[in-house]
Amino acid sequence: MDKTTDDLTTREDLDRQLKMPNAGLSKEDQPLFCDAAPQTVAPYRGIWENFLNWARANSLWILGFGTGCGAIELRPLMTARFDMYRFGVQARPTPRQSCVFVIGGYASTKTIKRVVRSYEQMQGPKFVLGLGSCTINGGMYWDSYNTINRLDHYIPVDQYIAGCMPRPEALLAGIKELKKQILAGDTENTNKYIENLDWYKANQKKIITEWDMPDYNW
Amino acid sequence: MIEKILLKGFYTLISLFVITNYGLLLMGSMARITARVQGRIGQPVWQPYIDIVKNNAKRWSISHGVMFYLGPVFRLAGGLGTYLFIPGILGSVVFANFSFSGDVILVLYFIFFGQLGMALGAGQSGHPYSPVGVSRGLAQMTAFEVPFTLAVIALASQYGTLSITEIAMAQQGGILNWSAFTNPLATIAGLFAFVGMSMHNPFSVVIAPQEIPIGPPTEYQSSMLGMLQTNRAIFNGAKLVLFVNLFYGGANNIFELVIKTFILYFINVFVGVSFPRFRIEQAIRFFLFVPTIIGLAAVLIQYI
Ligand code: SF4
Numbered sequence: 122m123d124k125t126t127d128d129l130t131t132r133e134d135l136d137r138q139l140k141m142p143n144a145g146l147s148k149e150d151q152p153l154f155c156d157a158a159p160q161t162v163a164p165y166r167g168i169w170e171n172f173l174n175w176a177r178a179n180s181l182w183i184l185g186f187g188t189g190c191g192a193i194e195l196r197p198l199m200t201a202r203f204d205m206y207r208f209g210v211q212a213r214p215t216p217r218q219s220c221v222f223v224i225g226g227y228a229s230t231k232t233i234k235r236v237v238r239s240y241e242q243m244q245g246p247k248f249v250l251g252l253g254s255c256t257i258n259g260g261m262y263w264d265s266y267n268t269i270n271r272l273d274h275y276i277p278v279d280q281y282i283a284g285c286m287p288r289p290e291a292l293l294a295g296i297k298e299l300k301k302q303i304l305a306g307d308t309e310n311t312n313k314y315i316e317n318l319d320w321y322k323a324n325q326k327k328i329i330t331e332w333d334m335p336d337y338n339w
Numbered sequence: 340m341i342e343k344i345l346l347k348g349f350y351t352l353i354s355l356f357v358i359t360n361y362g363l364l365l366m367g368s369m370a371r372i373t374a375r376v377q378g379r380i381g382q383p384v385w386q387p388y389i390d391i392v393k394n395n396a397k398r399w400s401i402s403h404g405v406m407f408y409l410g411p412v413f414r415l416a417g418g419l420g421t422y423l424f425i426p427g428i429l430g431s432v433v434f435a436n437f438s439f440s441g442d443v444i445l446v447l448y449f450i451f452f453g454q455l456g457m458a459l460g461a462g463q464s465g466h467p468y469s470p471v472g473v474s475r476g477l478a479q480m481t482a483f484e485v486p487f488t489l490a491v492i493a494l495a496s497q498y499g500t501l502s503i504t505e506i507a508m509a510q511q512g513g514i515l516n517w518s519a520f521t522n523p524l525a526t527i528a529g530l531f532a533f534v535g536m537s538m539h540n541p542f543s544v545v546i547a548p549q550e551i552p553i554g555p556p557t558e559y560q561s562s563m564l565g566m567l568q569t570n571r572a573i574f575n576g577a578k579l580v581l582f583v584n585l586f587y588g589g590a591n592n593i594f595e596l597v598i599k600t601f602i603l604y605f606i607n608v609f610v611g612v613s614f615p616r617f618r619i620e621q622a623i624r625f626f627l628f629v630p631t632i633i634g635l636a637a638v639l640i641q642y643i
Contacts, residue, residue, distance in 0.1 A: 176392040201378040217560040
């Protein structure tokens with residue numbers, strides 16, 4: 122039997138407020154998805170965290186999801202001339218196992234939906250490289266009706282790489298900067314995203330009009 | 340009694356430590372050699388270590404249920420079981436592991452066991468690509484188990500024993516006593532199965548390294564992925580030790596073991612860098628044709 126809102130006790134009401142509503146999903150789909158809000162995880166302290174950061178910096182797995190025209194520059198990065206493998210960078214076809222999300226240029230309102238989904242499915246600490254002018258200010262699409270202008274309004278970005286489109290050397294430089302950032306311990310963007318989830322969600326929902334997915338895509 | 344058990348446990352840990360590191364270094368050097376063939380510099384040899392540390396250092400982890408957790412555990416049990424029932428070094432107390440009479444049957448079973456456990460775990464993840472990888476993996480595995488089992492049956496009837504230690508002991512006293520020379524047909528059938536087992540090219544479609552469906556571990560992350568990587572290193576080493584024991588006269592000391600396994604591993608490297616990938620039905624057809632016929636011939640010869 123379906124429960125109506127009148128049957129709910131105060132306790133259940135309170136529980137419901139602490140949960141993500143998953144309002145975009147249909148009634149049948151709602152129980153299939155987790156409705157708990159994500160929690161931040163504090164880093165370790167001192168030498169141990171430094172060691173872990175060293176491992177994170179030297180094993181960067183890129184999510185193989187070409188989001189825009191800049192993603193074409195990822196291919197030469199793998200081949201003999203640039204050879205990203207020697208820096209410990211590898212490509213992974215699944216968001217679950219990757220730690221660097223390269224947003225390869227413009228993100229249309231259609232793409233940003235998948236970008237958010239993939240980003241949230243990655244396991245923290247995770248990093249985002251914004252590739253190309255389009256991720257910084259919209260680039261040549263800055264007044265387009267279907268392209269977002271600033272990527273870091275929707276997901277936190279660790280490094281922007283300027284250019285239209287940036288050459289593989291620029292991408293490598295960006296990766297090196299990212300490594301420096303990780304080594305310095307500046308890896309808390311995943312926590313920041315969770316802390317400011319309301320703001321990010323509000324921005325995302327402003328752009329993604331057809332929100333037919335869970336509020337947080339574990 | 341209790342001292343004996345503790346000592347055995349300690350030796351087993353040493354043996355496991357050595358094989359894990361050896362397996363990881365082999366994986367690292369393989370990647371490096373492949374890179375050189377492709378004209379790249381390639382990742383550092385110790386990259387597999389960093390990857391494992393990195394995966395275990397993830398702060399978040401997603402679960403899909405109990406079976407999902409048990410998948411990597413079963414896989415690791417399969418890898419450990421395979422290695423622990425093979426004598427690492429003949430006549431050595433530390434590397435004797437738990438070999439006993441009849442262990443080749445157990446090892447055959449353990450090779451399959453990990454895959455089946457993994458299939459259950461990956462199935463629970465609910466990701467559509469996991470079953471794709473699992474069905475590919477199990478199909479290919481069933482296919483290469485046929486020539487491998489035939490080779491093992493041929494050896495067992497040749498030496499009249501199922502104990503790996505006894506099979507290896509029977510090959511002592513000169514290179515011509517190795518099964519590779521006394522029973523070349525079984526060795527060839529076994530080697531074909533070995534290339535399939537290692538899942539490098541041309542049989543790498545199971546893990547499909549650069550495609551969207553990465554295979555059974557699509558949904559695995561964090562420490563569960565680290566566990567799977569560790570298992571891969573152990574299984575990598577275990578398989579090599581098994582083949583050295585069955586076909587290449589075992590090893591009397593650690594240097595012999597390293598040299599023999601490294602040369603054997605190079606078969607993978609050569610085949611891996613020179614052939615493109617088979618589709619899964621091509622791989623099955625391949626294993627069930629020439630290697631199986633060779634294996635059958637090896638068994639029949641034993642009875643003539
Ligand atoms: S910055 Fe240039 S290359 Fe990059 S996505 Fe935008 S238009 Fe394409």
